[in-house]
Amino acid sequence: MTRLIGPALVAGAAVCIELILPGEAVYHSGWYNVAIAALVIVAVVSARGVFTRAKTLRSRWATVAVAAGTIAVGLAGVANGLFAPDNRNVVGAPGQRVRVESLGTLSFPLRNGDATAVTLERPLHAPVQIGARRHNSGSFMLRTLPRDVVYVEARDLHGGRLTVTQPQGAVFLSPVLLMQQHQAIVGVDVPFDSFNVPSAARVVKAILFNPQQAAAFLHDPSVAGGAVLFAVDDENDRPLPHGIAMSAGGREVSAANLRLRGEIESYPQVEVVSTPNLVVVLIGLLLLAGGLIALI
Amino acid sequence: MQRYLPWAAVIVVLAVAAAVATPYFFSQPANVSGPSGAAGRPAPVFTLRDDLGRSVSLRQYRGSIVVMNLWASWCPPCRAEMPDLQKLADADGPRGIAVIGINEGESPQRARAFAGSLRIRFPIWIDSSEQYGRTYTALGLPTTVIVDRKGIVVRGFDGALTLDEMRAAVAAATHST
Numbered sequence: 015m016t017r018l019i020g021p022a023l024v025a026g027a028a029v030c031i032e033l034i035l036p037g038e039a040v041y042h043s044g045w046y047n048v049a050i051a052a053l054v055i056v057a058v059v060s061a062r063g064v065f066t067r068a069k070t071l072r073s074r075w076a077t078v079a080v081a082a083g084t085i086a087v088g089l090a091g092v093a094n095g096l097f098a099p100d101n102r103n104v105v106g107a108p109g110q111r112v113r114v115e116s117l118g119t120l121s122f123p124l125r126n127g128d129a130t131a132v133t134l135e136r137p138l139h140a141p142v143q144i145g146a147r148r149h150n151s152g153s154f155m156l157r158t159l160p161r162d163v164v165y166v167e168a169r170d171l172h173g174g175r176l177t178v179t180q181p182q183g184a185v186f187l188s189p190v191l192l193m194q195q196h197q198a199i200v201g202v203d204v205p206f207d208s209f210n211v212p213s214a215a216r217v218v219k220a221i222l223f224n225p226q227q228a229a230a231f232l233h234d235p236s237v238a239g240g241a242v243l244f245a246v247d248d249e250n251d252r253p254l255p256h257g258i259a260m261s262a263g264g265r266e267v268s269a270a271n272l273r274l275r276g277e278i279e280s281y282p283q284v285e286v287v288s289t290p291n292l293v294v295v296l297i298g299l300l301l302l303a304g305g306l307i308a309l310i
Numbered sequence: 311m312q313r314y315l316p317w318a319a320v321i322v323v324l325a326v327a328a329a330v331a332t333p334y335f336f337s338q339p340a341n342v343s344g345p346s347g348a349a350g351r352p353a354p355v356f357t358l359r360d361d362l363g364r365s366v367s368l369r370q371y372r373g374s375i376v377v378m379n380l381w382a383s384w385c386p387p388c389r390a391e392m393p394d395l396q397k398l399a400d401a402d403g404p405r406g407i408a409v410i411g412i413n414e415g416e417s418p419q420r421a422r423a424f425a426g427s428l429r430i431r432f433p434i435w436i437d438s439s440e441q442y443g444r445t446y447t448a449l450g451l452p453t454t455v456i457v458d459r460k461g462i463v464v465r466g467f468d469g470a471l472t473l474d475e476m477r478a479a480v481a482a483a484t485h486s487t
Contacts, residue, residue, distance in 0.1 A: 078318075107444065108444055109441070109444030109445040109447070110444070110447060111347065111447070124441055124444060124445065169417075173417075174416070174417035174419060174420050175415065175416055175417040175420075175438055176415065176416060176417075177382045177384065177414055177415030177416055177440070178415055178440070185443075185444050185447055185448075186443070186447075186448055186449055186450055187380070187414050187415070187440045187443025187444060187448045187451070188440055188443065188444050189415070189439060189440055190444075212382070212384045212385070213382070213383065213384035213416070
């Protein structure tokens with residue numbers, strides 16, 4: 015009996031811990047999944063012996079329940095460990111809808127703090143708002159994490175607003191730069207992005223400096239909220255005279271006959287962590303617990 | 311009955327295994343991109359200003375079929391398409407078809423001057439922070455979105471349309487409501 019109960023409980027615990035502490039790399043390692051599979055096999059082989067020796071129908075049912083529960087829980091754990099995708103952070107532009115494989119569609123809000131936060135849409139399910147608290151959606155845990163983006167405005171020298179486009183970005187018409195690329199400037203790793211101002215035939219690169227970097231570059235410790243360095247090129251990517259300016263604290267600056275403003279904002283990204291299927295694990299645990307209670 | 315118990319357990323376990331593993335083998339395209347991705351969903355409603363500074367919203371057009379045309383003055387295909395949109399507004403306006411030009415990201419003065427130069431009389435809205443461009447995931451300009459009388463997006467188009475294509479799109483929206 016111990017050779018049935020012991021491995022069954024350890025396998026159950028090994029899978030439950032994937033739900034309690036999701037996202038650890040060890041869950042996808044080969045030895046962890048081989049260990050779960052081995053525990054399941056030992057439990058099933060032991061269950062066969064217990065089943066044949068059982069004298070009552072109740073104990074036979076209980077043995078089958080323990081074995082089935084262990085197999086269900088173990089399969090959920092191993093399937094997650096071997097087949098589920100690695101953890102990832104899904105970055106979406108404001109207003110964008112991003113499909114995530116095996117999960118559904120994440121709909122990103124137009125601005126952070128909108129009543130419509132990041133929404134998960136799945137077939138046959140009601141839409142779910144994803145927030146900072148982890149949400150289990152079956153085989154995945156989701157939560158939002160903040161990241162810095164830059165809201166830019168471009169104006170002509172008369173103050174007339176100009177369209178900002180992002181031909182290389184996730185959304186063509188968007189003044190929000192996601193800053194997903196990185197480069198090193200004097201040994202400092204900084205995120206950058208670029209946008210176009212088609213009516214002025216300008217391509218603008220925007221480099222984001224956090225408050226410490228901005229204070230060091232500007233030699234001004236009072237720069238509190240970071241800064242955005244704009245480098246303006248013509249449409250053939252040739253640098254223009256007087257085409258570099260730094261916008262700190264959302265202030266407007268002039269560069270190459272454009273007036274530019276960069277405001278650093280926090281915007282959600284979604285952390286997607288795969289977990290064993292919650293429904294299957296719960297059913298497995300119920301079978302396991304029920305069988306154990308009936309056996310003991 | 312007892313001899314079938316293990317087999318019943320095996321079948322249950324196989325079913326569970328299939329349920330657990332199957333989702334990992336279904337792949338989907340990475341992004342829902344382009345204005346056509348909005349079809350079937352309620353059209354987003356933002357309160358904007360028109361080129362004369364008045365507060366405007368799509369709510370005012372509930373009950374009409376709305377042809378929303380996203381444009382900008384620097385976009386040559388937008389300029390080419392505008393006269394046909396005006397013809398559509400003139401011909402089908404009395405039948406409850408509303409054409410709205412939504413300028414993406416420019417100043418009201420620039421939008422008004424552009425519309426004036428082409429003798430455009432349908433409403434021009436100013437979407438300074440490009441909200442409609444973002445929510446319809448416009449791939450470029452112009453982008454045209456047809457909204458039915460209930461406020462549901464019927465179809466989205468990337469690029470300039472001919473007058474015949476506009477009429478066909480509106481006819482489809484008429485039949486859908």
